[in-house]
Amino acid sequence: MSDLEDLYREIILDHYRSPRNRGALETPPATRTEGFNPLCGDEIVVYVDIDDDGVISEIAIEGQGCSISQSSASMMSAAVKGKTVAEVGALNATFKTMMSIHAGDIGGGTDDVDDNDPSSDLQPSTPVRLGDLEALRGVVKFPARIKCATLSWNTLAQAIVEANEQSDE
Amino acid sequence: MTNETNETFDVAKVKADFPTLDRCQDGKKLVFLDSAASSQRPRQVLDAMTSFYETSYANVHRGVYQLAEASTAAFEHARQTVARFIGAPSPNEVVFTKNATESINLVAGSWGRANLGPGDAVVLSLLEHHANIVPWQMLAAEKGFEIRWIPLDDEGRLDLTDLDRLLDGAKLLAVTAMSNVLGTITPVHELAAAAHQHGALCLVDACQLVPHLPTDVSALGADFVAFSGHKMLGPTGIGVLWGRQELLETMPPFLGGGGMILNVTTDGFTPDVPPGKFEAGTPPITEAVGLAAAIDYLTDLGMDAVRRHEVELTSYALRTLHDALGTDLTIHGPSEPAGRGGVLSLALEDVHAHDISQILDHHAIAVRPGHHCAKPLMRHLNVAATARASFYIYNDHRDVDRLAAALVEARDFFQR
Numbered sequence A: 001m002s003d004l005e006d007l008y009r010e011i012i013l014d015h016y017r018s019p020r021n022r023g024a025l026e027t028p029p030a031t032r033t034e035g036f037n038p039l040c041g042d043e044i045v046v047y048v049d050i051d052d053d054g055v056i057s058e059i060a061i062e063g064q065g066c067s068i069s070q071s072s073a074s075m076m077s078a079a080v081k082g083k084t085v086a087e088v089g090a091l092n093a094t095f096k097t098m099m100s101i102h103a104g105d106i107g108g109g110t111d112d113v114d115d116n117d118p119s120s121d122l123q124p125s126t127p128v129r130l131g132d133l134e135a136l137r138g139v140v141k142f143p144a145r146i147k148c149a150t151l152s153w154n155t156l157a158q159a160i161v162e163a164n165e166q167s168d169e
Numbered sequence B: 001m002t003n004e005t006n007e008t009f010d011v012a013k014v015k016a017d018f019p020t021l022d023r024c025q026d027g028k029k030l031v032f033l034d035s036a037a038s039s040q041r042p043r044q045v046l047d048a049m050t051s052f053y054e055t056s057y058a059n060v061h062r063g064v065y066q067l068a069e070a071s072t073a074a075f076e077h078a079r080q081t082v083a084r085f086i087g088a089p090s091p092n093e094v095v096f097t098k099n100a101t102e103s104i105n106l107v108a109g110s111w112g113r114a115n116l117g118p119g120d121a122v123v124l125s126l127l128e129h130h131a132n133i134v135p136w137q138m139l140a141a142e143k144g145f146e147i148r149w150i151p152l153d154d155e156g157r158l159d160l161t162d163l164d165r166l167l168d169g170a171k172l173l174a175v176t177a178m179s180n181v182l183g184t185i186t187p188v189h190e191l192a193a194a195a196h197q198h199g200a201l202c203l204v205d206a207c208q209l210v211p212h213l214p215t216d217v218s219a220l221g222a223d224f225v226a227f228s229g230h231k232m233l234g235p236t237g238i239g240v241l242w243g244r245q246e247l248l249e250t251m252p253p254f255l256g257g258g259g260m261i262l263n264v265t266t267d268g269f270t271p272d273v274p275p276g277k278f279e280a281g282t283p284p285i286t287e288a289v290g291l292a293a294a295i296d297y298l299t300d301l302g303m304d305a306v307r308r309h310e311v312e313l314t315s316y317a318l319r320t321l322h323d324a325l326g327t328d329l330t331i332h333g334p335s336e337p338a339g340r341g342g343v344l345s346l347a348l349e350d351v352h353a354h355d356i357s358q359i360l361d362h363h364a365i366a367v368r369p370g371h372h373c374a375k376p377l378m379r380h381l382n383v384a385a386t387a388r389a390s391f392y393i394y395n396d397h398r399d400v401d402r403l404a405a406a407l408v409e410a411r412d413f414f415q416r
Helices: A002-007 A010-017 A067-080 A085-098 A131-141 A143-168 B011-016 B043-055 B066-085 B100-115 B134-143 B163-167 B188-197 B245-250 B285-301 B303-328 B353-362 B375-381 B397-415
Strands: A031-037 A042-050 A056-064 B094-097 B121-125 B146-150 B170-176 B201-205 B224-228 B239-243 B261-265 B268-271 B329-332 B343-348 B368-370 B386-390
Touching: A002 A131, A002 B353, A010 A067, A010 A131, A031 A143, A042 A067, A042 A143, A056 A067, A067 A085, A067 A131, A067 A143, A067 B353, A085 A131, A085 A143, A131 A143, A143 B353, B043 B066, B043 B285, B066 B094, B066 B285, B094 B100, B100 B134, B100 B170, B100 B201, B100 B224, B100 B239, B121 B134, B134 B146, B146 B163, B163 B170, B163 B188, B170 B188, B188 B201, B239 B245, B285 B303, B303 B329, B303 B343, B303 B397, B343 B353, B343 B397, B353 B368, B353 B386, B353 B397
Parallel strands: B121 B146, B121 B170, B170 B201, B201 B224
Antiparallel strands: A031 A042, A042 A056, B094 B239, B224 B239, B261 B268, B329 B343, B343 B386, B368 B386
16 A cells, blocks of 8 residues: 555544634635635635735635545645745745646646646745645645645635735725 | 346456456556446457558548548448437438537537527436536526426435426426436436427437437437447547437538538538538548447447346445445435446545545546536535446446455545
8 A cells, every 4th residue: 555655644634534724714804715626526615814914814724625635725724824925825836846747857847737826926936844745745646636735725825816805905 | 139038248258358458557457437437448449440540541421532432431331320229210310429518519509599598498407417507508698598407306316296397488308318427317208208298309418328228219209319439339539419300400500611511602501401411520430430330349239238237237236335335335326226327426434535536546446536527416415526436348246346345445544
């Protein structure tokens, strides 16, 4: 089961069984953003509350999906809480690079994994430490599952865009 | 081969005809349980297509040279083979399309666009595949007609209690003959008769019917029947729309281009007669030859025997899986094998469909996770996804046993 053990690390299963920051936030002040994986039907709802200093002060996750999408969302929520939008952008970019099957293989380095990736607007930055999120590295060996792992991050990037629009109004 | 026998066929011999089924993953022989998405194809189909390309290929309905005549003859022979297989009164009622999705879009874009408007209604069921939902939603957005839904009972069968009310004032009933998610076989004959009583036409999505059960479009009583070649041992890129001659004659063309006209001037065009009217552009010629070879293969086995094999295998699977997994396992859909096809949508307590499929793949077992292009049905079942195992002529008890063992392992892996 070595490949499977690599995919389903203990920390992933732990987040799947005991998801962090599960629930809803009041909107407003928080924003509510839905993400869908049209291939498998996974759905995720990300609530974020960004304070005046651009810090994600609260985040909550709803939805349903497989162990990879749910644990990735849980780990993401723990990783971004208390961070600034800029820090989250850098984290997202680093995570996406790890999740790219072609990372380092192709000249030009375009990431063709996520065509509709709102985080692709973010400035590429120096890689940051991923911490627990490293556990998802094994997913890359299973290309069909990459979208499971990136769904929550794409939804968060969209949520940040929407939160900024809301505060501009 | 008569209806009275219980004879099926030698599955081991059938298996040996399918090169893909020789595939091994990490030393384990592939168990292919995703035929509801697309079947595999036997050597006979591959050989027929290669041989056609090598000896008889040219564009059809164009050239006067002998090669073009040979190609056209093979293409039209394929049309006759399809017509005979589905009991169509005439090969001219058989339109070749890209797939069943295009067949349904053809009816929506041609008959629907000409006949549907505000105040009209199209009746669908909650079992439908997106292919028989979205074309009607697209047209409804343009034409402003209403879409009504036949609900389901607890076992995923059509609940026909309100059928008369639903059909009242409807112009079309578009319904699947067998659910690609639950395997539910619907009473198409009864539905078509009810539609006609209300002055509506009946379109049948027969994607899961034609590959698995004897099909006679005349006996079904429907007006349109759509299916795909790739789910019945044939190649991708070819589908069929069967339609009643008088309807096809009065319907406007769907796609415009070469091959579908009698005449074109700078002022306009005159369409061809059916089926040519609906076959714009170079059709899937070699694919038609492949589909005919697939039909020959199925005909040799006998469609009654195919159905018997699948009922027997489905009964064995329902029993074996329930014995192995007890209450940890839910199999959505009708509990009686006689009322369903060999399509099992599985749910394991605490294990998501994606994770089930991943662990099954580790055991070289191919099933499909997801919503199976039937999201309204998934919402009705209140699940986001299921893992679907679907059977065909090349599956046997051994495949079911391996599925059961791997599901036990998936459960244990996630419950540890």
